[in-house]
Amino acid sequence: MLRKVLLNVVMCHKTKGISQIGILIVSLITLQAYADQKQLYIYNWSDYMGPETISQFEQKTGIKVTYDTFNSNEELEHFLMTQPAKYDLVVPTSNFLAKQIDANIYQPLDKTKLPSYLKNLDPDILEMVSKDDPENTYSLPYMWISTGIGYNVDELNKRFNNAPPVDSWALLFEPNNAEKLADCGIAWLEAPSELFALALNYLGLDPNSATSEDYVKVSNLLSAVSPYVRYIDSTNLIDDLASGKVCVAIGWSGDIYQAMDKAAQSNNGIKIDYVIPKEGTFASFDVFAIPKTAKNVDEAYQFLNYLLEPKVIADISNYVYxxxxxxxxxxxxxxxIAQDPNIYPPKNVLEHLFALTLKSPRIERAILRTWADILESRSLANLSNEMN
Incomplete structure (x- = not known):
């Protein structure tokens, strides 16, 4: 391309005059600047970065960032397994990272390029993540979260005589409770592996069960309450809970807190609260990893070092909760935030948290088949309601 522009400059000198030479020289400089522009491609969860994090990194480094988002681990995994190479950094949850490591998707991190990795990161968190990523070979922990119930306080008080059972997953997993909430709106995360683990745990079963019969029980449980669920989606939950379009949701802690903040900022009179039910929930660790197909590896390390800066990552936590x-x-x-037990749980809450482990392909297929059946039954029910 640049050689062609140079040839055009010479031809212009012979045929069109000096003004055209100036235009083409400007074009040449612009093309050269574009060719020299450093690039970085990031694929992260939606609503999971500070509003100025990317722009400040670009200003600091001169690296142009293309930042795309996804809504579930399943969506990310499908992309990594089936689509052409594009991203230099991706953000799986650690239990999904484990099977992607087995699929040879990622390159090991060069810790010599991350001088603050061991200096700044909590060794207890590194140890927990190492169950999915032995010796923390492939990942840099980003955020860790709980999954619980976010709810509109006033709407639930109306439907349960000021005593809603928000301390238990029974609020959403028992049909008689879910039916009372259907009119004001229930939302589920679009995260089948997580919902199945929560339902297994609620039933008193191993949340990482490898027994097919256990998943039949979960299927029956979720199928019984799914007709009362307004939608299954991870993208709109924050705005819809904050605006009152839904009144209760199974959600990630940070998303619920963002909904609280949005409701407060809009001064719309909606009070949102979040709770980890007494039966417990799971702790998830989202991590940054570099695919083997990454083309901008040096730039990826610059971004990881940027995230390791205490003020940078604190600002993100302050935004995403x-x-x-x-x-x-x-x-x-x-x-x-730092002293909120639902964000940084104390020991007595931590004792009721569990981690998700890598499932066998057989169990993964069972989960996805059952999830597809639930979605299909919901679609048929909605179609029937529209026709009546």
């Missing part, structure tokens, strides 16, 4: 694993960042995290 998720706990980060950077011990040096705690001093910069808003006190209300």
């Amino acid at each position: 998720y706990a980060n694993p950077n011990l040096a960042a705690t001093q910069f995290v808003d006190e209300a």
